[in-house]
Amino acid sequence: MRSDDTIFAIASGHGRAAVCLIRISGPGSGLILERMAGGVPEPRRAVVRTLVDPATGEPLDQALVLWMPGPRSFTGEDQAELHIHGGLATRAAVLRALGSLEGCRPAQAGEFTRRAFLNGRMDLSQVEGLADIIDAETEAQRRQAMRQLGGRLGNAAEGWRERVLQALALLEASLDFSDEGDVPEGLEAEILRLTGEVEGEIAGALATRSGERLREGLTVVLAGPPNAGKSTLLNALARRDVAIVSPIAGTTRDAIEVHCDLGGLPVVIVDTAGLRESADLIEQEGVSRARTRAQDADLVLWLVPPEGEASPPPPARRLLKLGTKADLNRNRPDCDLLISASTGEGMPELVSRLEAEAASLMGQGDAVITRERHRLALGRAQESLQRARAMLTGKGPLELTAEEVRLAARAIGEITGRVDVEDVLDRLFSSFCIGK
């Protein structure tokens, strides 16, 4: 795809709507306004214009038009926006007209943001923050995404990289000037200080997974014997009739997921098939899926009916034992909590318990790293720094020490996209909406 094309796309939603936003970016943006909107308005001032078909002059729609010349624009290049009426035919007519102009083509997913990145308007960590803002479903996710867009991770990474490069410069100076192949004592102390500081800060950022958990949402799996009341509990937590409930054991077979917002934190609650030996092939598959989901879950709610558990709970990272149908039997000393979907007993306590679990696993958006990509890159940086520091104090070969420090700087550079990130970009932008 040519990057000097002028690209356009609908940036608003795609159904019938009151207003539709068409975004345009590239060197032909001004010409488009001249051909279709009667001229280029004053920069960054909205004006109402009648849009016309550039081929025939036929009026197509009334629009609010914006002109944002580069480099002071989102993409860093000339940009225009047409805020048109939201009807399907209007949209089609304007897009057809834009596509008929030379050098203009529909944008690919994420292509506006890719241009913003390539033009240095934002770094890779900020691009990820932007993607996360669009996907944020809860308040804490929104806050975390905004911090990343605002440069919290990017600034931290730049700070680390700068100090590592400073240490590298000192090492290289020693390489050039020392005949014995060792580092003068004063310099060695400074290199150890710089790399030690950075290594400690990176270790701090790696110490919690709460950022990744918050971005992805916490998975809570409801598991237990058939008829324990799992689907009834799912419906109660979701406050809608999501799953079929019946007195017949083995009602649920597929795993059913509901996205919930618990005090601003994203929690995916998964209802599963009741665990039992069964001759029914479909039920067997359901039971095997239930076990897998329980194993992968951040938290398993193990539901024990009044008649007790027929089998031990499946292996899980974290498990909370819930006695169900408390209205039928209140004598359940082995359970962490008693609930009844019929009377509502225990439900507020359960929700508080889940909120507390979620908060302790996810925080409120204060973590610095939010993706496995960050964890892997910083993990490599940390290992390189550790190896370099060990060589430095153990009087290891200077060239190898410098190479490790170089590797550390490179790994940190991956966070902001300073170094080879083509494949990361392709993967990331393919997950973007068209128009972003």
Ligand SMILES: Nc1nc2c(c(=O)[nH]1)N(C=O)[C@@H](CNc1ccc(C(=O)N[C@@H](CCC(=O)O)C(=O)O)cc1)CN2
């Ligand atoms: N109509 C509309 N709304 C939108 C966007 C958009 O592109 N169009 N955005 C798109 O995602 C977001 C806002 N992001 C933007 C960020 C920077 C610039 C920009 O042109 N910045 C220039 C000029 C700033 C100024 O005028 O002071 C700059 O930073 O130099 C525009 C939008 C959300 N809302």
Ligand SMILES: Nc1nc2c(ncn2[C@@H]2O[C@H](COP(=O)(O)OP(=O)(O)OP(=O)(O)O)[C@@H](O)[C@H]2O)c(=O)[nH]1
């Ligand atoms: N008395 C009483 N009955 C309940 C309660 N919760 C669920 N039940 C009933 O128990 C039966 C089974 O409920 P489900 O929610 O379908 O149970 P399940 O664990 O999803 O069962 P499977 O999908 O077959 O594994 C239904 O008849 C529910 O109405 C409760 O708190 N009290």
Ligand SMILES: [Mg+2]
């Ligand atoms: Mg069920």
